[in-house]
Amino acid sequence: MLTIAFLLLGAAFLVIQTTIFPLLPEWMGKPDLLFLLVVFIAIRLDIFQGAVLALLFGLMMDIFSGVFLGLYPVIYLLLFFLLKGLAHHLVIDDTVHQAPLVAASSLFVNSGLFLMASILAPDSSLDWAWRDIILDTLILAVIAMPFYHFCTHFHCLVRQGIPKPTLTRSKTGNRFR
């Protein structure tokens, strides 16, 4: 149920970012909501559900973006397992860590896409455009907090639990437990 709900949410985000976001002015960027959702599921969902969703989101992105089938599943799964690994040692789930986590993940995904696309098509003239990448990363970092607030509510709603907003959540004494 949870997997299907998040899959539908991801599909809705994909529709929004392929139809409405291109109409926005350039300075507002085109935030990749599906990427933000992958980061969210990596830090909140368990490894099996999360990995399946990351793979499905990658396959969905393959259909609507790029020319290499299989590129996005690899990148999203790598990001997912990297974040899962980090979550074992660091408190990346904390609200204050969300913006830097999203920014670092965005740079990781962009580097991965650039590297793999360059390897798969050596003749392509891909340019590492710092301006666009930094703008994109900043926009994602800014919207990360409200986005995860929404996703937390959605997660709780699907699980039929009481929503616990992360912004106003009281921290326990031992934050590194």
Next chain:
Amino acid sequence: MRKRSKRARQIKALLLFGIVLVLVLILIVVTVGRQEFNAPHKFALELIGRAQSSVTMATNFFSTVRDDYVALLDVRDENKRLKEELKKFKTINNQYREAVATNVRLSKLLGFKQTMESPTLTATIVGKDPSLWFKTVIIDRGSSDGVQQGMPVVTEAGIVGQILSASPHYSKVLLTCDPNSAIDALIQSSRVQGIVKGQGSGYQLNYVLKNFAVREGDTIVTSGLGGIFPKGLPVGTVTKVTKSRRGMFQEIIIKPSVDFSQLEHLIIIMKENSLAE
């Protein structure tokens, strides 16, 4: 005991990661050679494509209402200006008619064989690539309309791209400004050939030797040699020519004849073996 179970968990996680990674690598190896959509891809494109169509229709409706409102505000001045423009264009149109009539007469005189126009199909963009790295669009025509992989896509202004994959009702178009796109082209005036590569927002004309004269403002058209685009379609205009000391070739930057940010409706040129014929 706890340490052992923790280690077992770690091994399990590593194993899972390894299996998933191998599966995905297999997926890449299988799909990289044959860049066509399989059944699940087509099914997903059909489902999400419908949602994209609906959202695009809704946004188009609202933007039309907004545009109509804005247009009403200065409609009188617009009308006056348009009437003047109409007069001017009527004069130009008469000149063009005369030129076309002359052209037809001369063509007949020279015994040129009149070529038939290829069948075309109009399509509407329903979705755009959300990524920073790729330039593709989704259109509302698919294999049931006769659309096939490799068909050229154009507008009245010039070339736009080619069909990358198609499901029954939707297709993915690789735009010519994508870094993975390369088309054979020539400079209209000097007939010098080169390869036009996508640069994200514009083009670069590659493999033009330094001893050929290329000037800013030169028009670039398709050469017809690639087997995708018909000959003579507008590609763009030369905006910058650089001859560095090293190397054999010039660096030529081209401004596309098509404004990719304003694309809405496209024309697909159908191949001879398409179902639409």
